[in-house]
């Protein structure tokens with residue numbers, strides 16, 4: 351039996367298999383309380399429409415405002431550490447991509463296998479060998495996930511086989527889990543909801559995190575407007591989009607949107623949010639160290655993409 355910590359095992363599994371199941375990550379009581387909080391919304395919500403979401407499923411989002419227990423999952427320390435490891439190299443900080451409750455009603459058919467990061471067309475242009483990840487997904491079962499009720503299907507190793515749109519059904523692993531456990535998988539991992547062949551609904555909560563410079567699946571500023579986000583701990587509000595991504599991305603009135611979390615400011619001016627190396631380049635250009643005589647490789651010869659590349663992998667990754 352492995353003596354590695356759940357964290358170390360999860361990171362190793364994500365690299366090797368593209369997914370990991372962590373048993374007993376939170377208590378079953380916490381998940382039961384969360385499930386109770388979401389019961390009324392499940393009862394009220396209509397069926398999903400569309401060939402992706404799947405007829406026979408019910409989904410709703412904005413979970414942070416529907417149950418106080420959701421933040422325990424969103425800000426689970428082990429999950430944040432894993433998200434930081436997987437996404438940190440490619441961004442200044444990662445953000446919440448989605449919180450969604452999903453129910454497969456009895457008779458729901460299998461979802462189309464997909465990779466979540468295909469939402470962002472740029473993922474297709476990335477050199478596969480760099481292993482760049484755009485998203486980390488966590489599925490928290492509210493009811494036990496079994497082969498019969500549609501446990502999530504994941505294709506081990508599919509994160510390294512991105513040129514293959516689909517893989518053989520028999521290669522899939524059925525992520526059977528009890529409430530309290532979590533299925534963590536990469537945005538590049540092929541997966542799908544299974545088919546529910548039982549008489550009972552299968553319910554789960556999806557919480558995903560993406561690179562902080564991407565457009566998230568769920569717009570957090572609408573799900574959690576400032577008057578809602580002000581009630582969040584600051585770290586949670588940051589995850590929910592109230593944080594500028596350097597350089598100058600995702601601002602409000604030219605400033606870090608976290609200003610909306612504080613008491614009203616009159617008419618503040620714009621404030622740059624730049625990476626240190628970008629500040630350095632600008633300083634060098636202003637002082638004439640680069641650019642004036644345009645020697646080879648100087649800023650005068652740098653195009654926008656070269657400047658932008660200063661936000662590149664590993665530059666300033668920070669936790670959350």
Ligand SMILES: O=C(O)CCC(=O)C(=O)O
Pocket residue numbers: 403452461489500501502503541542543544554
């Ligand atoms: O419900 C599941 O098991 C997976 C759902 C999923 O992958 C999705 O909705 O994108």
